[in-house]
Amino acid sequence: MQKLAIISSVQPGIFSEIANNASFGFTDAERASALKDEKQVFLDAIWIPNLEEKVQIEVIRAMDGIPKEYSADAYILGGSPAMVTERNEKEWVDRLIRFIQGQIEKGTPIFGICFWHQVLATAAGWKVDWMQKRKIGKWKAITGKEDITSLWSHKQTVINPGAATIIGSWENLRNSPIQMIQIENATGMQFHPEFTPEFTAFLVKLMKKQIQDEWLNPDEILKELSLMQWNPSRILLEQFVRKYYNI
Numbered sequence: 001m002q003k004l005a006i007i008s009s010v011q012p013g014i015f016s017e018i019a020n021n022a023s024f025g026f027t028d029a030e031r032a033s034a035l036k037d038e039k040q041v042f043l044d045a046i047w048i049p050n051l052e053e054k055v056q057i058e059v060i061r062a063m064d065g066i067p068k069e070y071s072a073d074a075y076i077l078g079g080s081p082a083m084v085t086e087r088n089e090k091e092w093v094d095r096l097i098r099f100i101q102g103q104i105e106k107g108t109p110i111f112g113i114c115f116w117h118q119v120l121a122t123a124a125g126w127k128v129d130w131m132q133k134r135k136i137g138k139w140k141a142i143t144g145k146e147d148i149t150s151l152w153s154h155k156q157t158v159i160n161p162g163a164a165t166i167i168g169s170w171e172n173l174r175n176s177p178i179q180m181i182q183i184e185n186a187t188g189m190q191f192h193p194e195f196t197p198e199f200t201a202f203l204v205k206l207m208k209k210q211i212q213d214e215w216l217n218p219d220e221i222l223k224e225l226s227l228m229q230w231n232p233s234r235i236l237l238e239q240f241v242r243k244y245y246n247i
Contacts, residue, residue, distance in 0.1 A: 001056045002245055005072035008038055009062040009080035009096070009115060015202075024205045033199035042076060045194040045234040046241050055245050063092050066099050074109035074244045076237070077116030079192060083156055084118040084128045097123050103186070109244045110186035111237065114154050117181070117188030121158040124183055129159050133214045136204060137221035141191045141233055142179050150191035150233035151200045151225075157190060193236045197228040 015034040019026060026034070036044075039059050043051060051057070060066055077100075087093045101123040103110060112120045118128045134155040141150040158178045180189045192200075204211065204221050211218045241247060 001054075003056045003058065003072040004074055004076065004241070004245070005070075006039060006042055006057065006059045006076045006078065007062050007066070007096075007116075008059055008078055009082055009092075010038065010078065011063070012038070012061075014081075018206065019202075024208075026202060026205060027198070029198045030202040030205070033196050034202045036199075038078070041194055042078070042237070044196075045231070046237045047234065048238060048241060048247060051241070051247075054247055055241070062096050065092065065095065072108075074240075075103065075111070076240070077110065077112040077119065078194060079113050079153070080115035082115060084115065084122050085130075085156065087122070093119075100186075104184055107185050109240070111240045112186065112188040113194065114190060114192055117190050118156060118158055120183060120186050120188040121181060126158060127160045128156055131155055131157050133216065134211070136207070136211065136216070137200065138197075138224045138228060139191070141189070143236070148233050148235075149228075149231075150193060151195040151197065151231050152191050153195070153200065153203050154190060158188075187240070189236070191233060193231060193233040195231055197225045197231065201225045 018024070019031045019034045039057060043057070048054075058072070060070070082090065082093060084093065084097075087097065097119055100110070100112075100116075100119055104120070104123060110120065122128055131154075134153070136153045137151070138149060139152050140147045158181065179191065180187065182188075201222055204218050204225070208218045211221070
């Protein structure tokens with residue numbers, strides 16, 4: 001059976017304590033989304049029935065170190081509270097970048113999200129830096145074929161992609177990032193196809209003060225999220241899995 005590895009850079013149960021803090025005003029759906037097992041997050045987003053009967057899926061924690069001889073047929077790389085610019089302070093981030101460099105050279109299929117989009121860019125020698133304001137909530141994503149609604153949460157961005165294939169970008173790169181890049185069989189995207197509106201609302205409530213300090217309106221962001229039933233960009237995850245596993 002082919003193997004799909006989800007490389008995580010989030011500690012398990014990271015939200016388990018804060019999700020039950022009534023002062024944030026989380027709804028039951030928001031709380032449940034934050035407490036969901038990471039593998040289940042991606043299974044729900046990929047949305048292929050009985051996927052685990054067809055593909056072996058493993059979650060690997062990047063912070064614990066990826067075994068030297070570890071291999072999978074493809075990798076999905078999720079978001080993280082860590083920053084690529086912490087490479088010199090956090091050894092696991094540096095090890096991770098070097099691991100991804102090796103996978104790119106091998107031509108391994110990679111689907112990198114947010115932090116991992118930036119890891120891919122860094123592995124290829126490009127620059128990641130801070131944005132003037134964070135981007136969080138519902139926004140359009142440019143995929144190279146047609147715009148698609150997605151969910152976002154990030155404060156750093158790829159700002160000079162060198163010779164990579166840029167799939168989507170906006171003119172003001174400091175505030176509207178290079179959204180998607182392609183390096184061999186590795187695709188990076190700054191937005192979050194695995195997020196649900198409920199989980200994004202959880203993050204907005206959790207970071208309400210930081211959002212307000214950056215002159216953003218959390219109430220307006222939450223209102224837009226409340227009108228979403230699902231995340232249309234999750235189809236990109238499904239397409240990736242169907243392509244590389246012939247499902």
